[in-house]
Amino acid sequence: MKRQLLIVDDEEDFLILLKKVISKECICDIALATSGSQALEMIKSLQPDVVLTDIKMPDIDGLELLKKISAFDSTITTVIMTGYGTIEIAVQALKNGAYDFHQKPFDNEKIIGSIHRALERTHLVRENKQLLRRLGKPPLKTNFIGQSKPIVHTVELLSRLATTCATVLIRGESGTGKEVAARAIHNMSNRSGKKMVTINCPALPEHILESELFGYVKGAFTGAETDKGGLFLEADGSTLLLDEIADIPVSVQTKLLRVLQEKEIQPLGQTKTIKVDVRVLASTNQNLEEKMARGEFREDLFYRLNVMPVTLPTLAEIAEDIPLLVHHFLQEFTLEYEREELEFTPEAMQFLMHKRWKGNVRQLRNTINRATLLCRDQFITPEDLMASVTFDHTQPEPVADCAFLSGNYKDAKEKTIQRFTTAYITQALQKNSGNVSSAAKQSGIDRQVFQRLMRRYSIISKDFRN
Ligand SMILES: Nc1ncnc2c1ncn2[C@@H]1O[C@H](COP(=O)(O)OP(=O)(O)OP(=O)(O)O)[C@@H](O)[C@H]1O
Ligand SMILES: [Mg+2]
Known part of the structure; x- marks a missing residue:
């Protein structure tokens, strides 16, 4: 032709x-x-x-x-x-x-x-x-692992959003893959030839955040010895991810709103504005509606950002993907640590599938990372995993899963008692909003005994107060 x-x-x-x-x-x-x-x-x-x-x-x-x-x-x-x-x-x-x-x-x-x-x-x-x-391979450049409905639906939505220039607000609990989602949008978009620019908003104090974003001219403030372009300029023609946007101060929110509306920036100390072509993505794990109600987040900025919201599923919602994710992370870390012989025992896999992952995919990945490093022989056992998970008292563990009922009888019994007691005391405190006296009373235990158990398993009542 x-x-x-x-x-x-x-x-x-x-x-x-x-x-x-x-x-x-x-x-x-x-x-x-x-x-x-x-x-x-x-x-x-x-x-x-x-x-x-x-x-x-x-x-x-x-x-x-x-x-x-x-x-x-x-x-x-x-x-x-x-x-x-x-x-x-x-x-x-x-x-x-x-x-x-x-x-x-x-x-x-x-x-x-x-x-x-x-x-x-x-x-x-x-x-x-x-x-x-x-070849039957769609040219999708995402790093999402998973075949569950919520993941497939998310990837589809992200690929549709990638063809537009709309601002996208990516929401989801901590560790659900918000940054992975942002990268997926960028990589599937026609801006993928250029590097995506990311800024972790809470990491910087107010005045630095502002100059990092919008730049400044020489002499704009003490210490501004040369002109600096800022991240919006760096991301010109590309994508800018404002990670953890909920924590930016209101003064910066106002400036950000202007940039989104006018598509131009005004570096500190400069009267002239500069046109920029930046696709903005923002992420948060916080409740922005509550922040708005408290006057901590501008409503107009919220509606500007929320043109296209994407909410990532929690790991509990994509539990059927856990084996795939586990396999993927095991491959990643065994390669990194040159421990290709490592594998999970069936009990370990059960443990991974039944645990409540409050920190979502990130916590699962970190657990596998540590277990791969720490495990002494060829098989990763539930014990290796338990030693690798950071313990989280505010989320009771399901006691029903018996993955740790193996090995030495005394140790297994101690672990069972520990898990049972922690789960029991935790739920009692949760029901009573951290009030030890009423939790003890409801449990039919003497208050002092209840407190002793709390001390033994490092449970703090403050964690359960509203
Ligand atoms: N579906 C997934 N497939 C593969 N890896 C994933 C998936 N979801 C998350 N991850 C991995 O989990 C880790 C956390 O992801 P990411 O940093 O994107 O989460 P986040 O939602 O931004 O978390 P936070 O709110 O804590 O910043 C990363 O190592 C990422 O690669
Ligand atoms: Mg993140």
């Missing part, structure tokens, strides 16, 4: 001249459009390989056209032409994914060489896509 080139410029004479020059050297069909909107219409029907477009046009300019083309079909290669004095815009176009740019009046040889390469690029990209399709 003959390749298709579409040239877009509002000067008709120039279009005709260019067509003449290119058709002498390139074997391709050439279509012409005199405006951005006409070009868009033609792109839908022609599905060209390459679009060569001017930047300055009256209706839709070249930069806008570039964005629309990559949203419509990321395999189309766009080459930009620009008049004198617009080099900055051309650089911007390259950042936004244009393949090449030429300054008018240009060298015919150079533009022909560029068109040849652009046609070749589209050919390769499309061939690769077809190949992947034939």
